[in-house]
Amino acid sequence: MSDNDGKKTLGVRGGPRSGNVKQSFSHGRTKNVVVETKRKRIVKPGAKHGAAGASGNKPNTPVGDPSKRPAGISDSEMERRMKALQAAKEREAEEAAKRAAEEKAREEERQRRREEAEAKEREQREAEERAKAKAEEEERKRREAEEAAQKAAAAPAPEPERAAPKAAPRKEKEREQQQPRGGKGRGRGGDDGRRSGKLTLNQALSGGEGGRQKSMAAMKRKQERARQKAMGGTEQREKVVRDVQLPEAIVVSELANRMAERVGDVVKALMNNGMMVTQNQTIDADTAELIIEEFGHKVVRVSDSDVEDVIDQVEDKEEDLKPRPPVITIMGHVDHGKTSLLDAIRDAKVVSGEAGGITQHIGAYQVTTDSGSVLSFLDTPGHAAFTSMRSRGAHVTDIVVLVVAADDAVMPQTIEAINHAKAAEVPMIVAINKCDLPAADPDQVRADLLRHEVIVEAMSGDVQDVEVSAVTGDGLDELLEAIALQAEILELKANPDRAAEGAVIEAQLDVGRGPVATVLVQRGTLHQGDIFVVGEQYGKVRALINDRGERVKEAGPSVPVEVLGLNGTPEAGDVLNVVKSEGQAREIAEYREKAAKEKRAAAGAGTSLEQLLAKAKEDENVKELPVLVKADVQGSAEAIVQAMEKIGNDEVRVRVLHSGVGAITESDVGLAEASGAPVLGFNVRANAPARNSANQKSVEIRYYSVIYDLVDDVKAAASGLLGAEIREKFIGYAEIREVFKVTGVGKVAGCLVTEGIARRSAGVRLLRDDVVIHEGTLKTLKRFKDEVSEVQSGQECGMAFENYEDIRPGDVIEIFEREEIERKLD
Template sequence: MSIKNEKIFLLEDPKFINNLKFVDNKFSQDFNLSSNIAMSPDNSDFDLKFSKKAKNILKQDNKSKLKKKKINSIHLKQENVFKTKNKNKGIIRSEIDTNNILERSLKSNKQRKKDKIKQRLSDSINNIKIQSSELLEDNMNINNSYKSIIIDNSLTIEQLALKLKLPPAEIITNLFLQGISVTVNQIVDTTVATQVAQNYGFKVVVKNYINKLEQFNVNKLQVFNSSISIDRAPIVTILGHVDHGKTTLLDAIRNSHIVNKEIGGITQSISAYEVDWLYGEEYKKIIFIDTPGHQAFSSMRLRCSQITDIVILIVAADDGLQPQTIEVIDYIKLNQLPCIVAINKIDKIDVNIDKIKEQLASNDILTTDWGGYTQFIEVSALKKINIDKLLKAICDLLPSLKLKADPNKPAEGIILEAYLDKKKGKVVNLVILNGHLNVGDIIVSGNTYGRVKRLVNSLGYQVIKADISSIIEVLGFYSIPQTGRYFRVVQTEKEAKNLIQKYKLSSNMSQNKKNLLSSNLELYDYNTKKDIKILNLIIKADKQGTIDALVTSLAQIPQSKIQLNMLSSGLGVVSNTDLDLAFNTKALIIVFNLNIDNNILNKAEQLNVCISQFVIIYDFLEYIKSYMLDLIDPEYDKVLIGQATVQTIFSVNKGVVAGCIVKSGKLKKNALISVYRYDQLIYEGIITSLKQLKDNVGEVFMNNECGVMCKDYNSWQSQDNIKAYELYQQSKVL
């Protein structure tokens, strides 16, 4: 049949078209049947005359019809078939592959469901493979230079997983294979976190705990109106190793005698002072901050390095660079701080200044005399030598720093110290870096706020207004704020509460000092099979910074044998609640730099609760270590002193006696023995009775016969071998 010269009629209501085998191949097209019948691109000369609204209705109608149709039958209505016309030849085609329809119609419901399930499973597996490959690519193909992370402090497995962009289960499995059992909410210390990160190819930068939301670099203070900005006083922090003369230097600058008032001769808290010094023709105001040099106060030193403008690194000429000196140098380099080196104690005999300079140069602190950028000032704080040169060097740096402040801004600055005073209540010492602080202002810091009730300046005078670059004592906070945090003044209490709410939502409240100790129970000595004893602690101190230092120093004590668990820490005196907690948990109460009420002491004695009082951190640490050592069970070294063989056995009223001959060395009463039968250990115990003939003896030597009896062993047999040991107690170590 040929259709070339014949008219082609359009079918108005086609029911079924099986095949058009007579159609020339060059005009044929392939059509695939999808689960929904779709309209083909409009190449037709016929106008379908559907509006947009009508098309949408039709689409919905088609969907509902497809749902209602039976699988085993074919329904083709006029509205389901859209016709096209080839422009070259007028051949009518339906956009339906009828063969595919017939095949699908023969499938049962059951088979179709199975196919769908298989398809879904296949898709899920493919998705998992894709995600796994992407995860591997993220973690294995990234250049190591982009894989540096900061470990601030102890953190949970979930937080570590977020940092490393790994599933928590992966980290848990990794630690489990190393013998460390943790959960997703388990807190791990920096050592464990660093090890995990390094296993996955990360470069770890370990820093002491800094709340990132509260980092506040005074060199980057925003001044909203530069036309009214004014110069502000620099904050100069004196940092260095313990006993290198930091406080003595500050005494020399202030003509004071602070060092004579310090308990134990060491600084144990942050102190700030204002100094006016004549520079040229005008007085320059400088804020000095004195810091502790003891290892335990690293958090205080770090906090000061975050808020300072200039660091005075003090090095004793007779002692050179020490661990805390290196720590300070790291802070200087990390924060890129302007630095002046004060080489102290030059008045001492046989000091080698060049050696100090060489040590500093090896740590990238190079003097200007050797082509570097750091000024080195040789001073004697005790003899007040070159103090003026040091102050001049500080003032010479000020023009390059361009320290500005906006007097019209609401007051803002840094909290230096906070504590609970028995008479004053909650006391906060702070430095104002912008604006003015007035009595009655609403002040907010971290998760607390208050209304200023009283202001006391650095000279001890009560004022109603504190200016920029002032060190001020504030009363009025509703609770003790965290030291080192940023504060600001707001207009209303509602605004203060909103800021606190945002802070709580965005800050990590689980990173507290208590967790630093109590979470370590499963993180020390993972492979030991012995039970770890726990020493519960309750700490009461005068200042928040003191508590931080105490907890930090406790965390450095090895705890593989005795675990420290801090139940509570707080400011202020010991209360009845503290006594009840200590009584119920058998905790030790530590009181630092506070007095203890006599009534509390009497009640503690009745409850048999131990309260220990300290004013110097050295004494506190020695006491805790000694207390932990007393809790450790003694361990012994076994030294072989003799061997014997059982020859005969006989019973007596008190038990069974083994008649032995000493083959080597000696047997000794109360010695530890091991009994072997056919080279297999069958008993270990103590010789409770040793006789030679009928006499009780203390020792029996080689080639002599004796009777051996052990209180809890009667199963002797002839030819048993005995090895005797003398026990020597080992020195206890943590």
């Protein structure tokens, strides 16, 4: 509604023409407004021009009475206006009620917060008063105790009981003074557990009254500070000096943890020394030593390798040593009867279990002789691929029995065995086997050994020699007597009452039992349940199995046993040590694994850029045959890898992508497919998923049980990568007599075949003054006007070269043929 001068005014229907209206706003604000009511001029039909009518906006105006509403407004329009007016009034009433409710809620919230703040402040005052009273009480008790002590020192009959009654009334009075305050605070709703009012939405969303609550430790620290303040000073804690173990490099947060200092203080000290570091950065040992000394602690320098110091390296005392069985290693050339000889001694048929009658693994057995002596035998393979295994066998042994066939004399691997025994400084006994054969010649064997500085007793030497026959059993007793005599000379002793130490003879991954290691105990006694570390692996002895397949509780010195309970497959030749805790074992194994990785990385990175480029250039010209090897035991896998490395030459080589122990798995097939390599399984098979994957991906899997066959097949496959050798065969010479120019052909040489045959399919070289100036093929070879395939010696012919016309009379044409010869690796 607006007046004549354009200002807006408020209109009130049914009210006076003018007056004041009080308006209410949020936050309690009000305003008086002048209200003026004007009547609208109504022009009625038939009325005179300019006559004024009554207002048609009254709410009690009937809708259906056309005489009482403005002209030109229909019934529906009038009804719509009335409804809109009614809705506007309802909205105004709702908003007013809502504003009033919000204002009331805000006022209640303000009142509640004021009460809570007062209650909290009151509780804090009461807590401080209680702490102060408690501090005063403790101080009073301390003074009274001192006075009582002084009185006791001065008088012979002290009366300490009088101090206690004095404290009781005062303490009771203080409790009575504090009680009404606490009760009053709780009655007013100051207690956190008895808040007045309901939980509002704002309170719930804001996380309560104070948001983050203090911890119990923070409250205790606050009370301690208040107590010290009430006592009139801060109590200085006694500094604890610690021995801080300091490695070569350490993280700042770890340094603070070892010193039991706050990280912020350590970072601040480093910054004061000019090092802007964070708590997650690493500092060197020298800097850390300065910080440790600055905080007043003692430095204990350690290195990563110190974790191995827990392994007991104490030398055994003489009185603790007890006799132990000797460890005998059987060595010799392949097929000279080593395993058969051992079978004859222990009355077992081990050879029947080996493929092709060849020992593929190191076997460890114990034999008890007729005299009651216990002997531990190691049966090493005689094949050349197992040189490293045989070397390990020599280093854990006490006596070497060198088996030489009487009908075959000394062979290359016999010489290797002699060298291994000499390098290990182990006494040797020569067993001349197969003496029952008609072609046997033991004297020839002794003479051959003499050439390799092995002088037997029969030839005035100090090496015992025994003629035996594994088939008939002849000479076995003499051999055992010789071994017992040698062992008696050596006086072998060990301390069985200490932590066990042994060598891994063989290791394999058994499907049902997991990683299994064949261990020869050298010192101490290995018990079931012992925690040990072996190489880069560790574990707890779950079971011990002897050479007869029986479970035993312990294994003493010189006893070979299978150990179950490892977390991984160790390398053959690793040393087993028993430690006190699993944590120590894990720490040592992790350190050794890390050191091995760093060593391999250093070996790879220890070359210059020029060397790398040169090697890459060499590799471009070398063809590789990638293979993937899986074997049943660690020693076999290692031997196969070494044999693969020896196959090849400057043009072709075999690259072992991966070698491992256990069944062929799907991941092995995936690696082989990515590299285009075959999978070679030695005494293992592929599982069902691996077989299905190999069929789908067309990956070749080959199984072997004899190492000869595997090496021969790989060698044949590598030979296929060799380029065929091209050889030239000279078949004739021709001399150019005249040069003709023929249209459409070019220059044609009129030649005389002076030697051999000229063939069109052969290669030719043009020689001028015995210097090759062109090499190529013939375009034409004619005899008179006819094209011919060959021309015999002494006949004339015409020759034209392909894409070459610089020919002159007197030039010589050399005619040759090329033939390809297939090459093989040695």
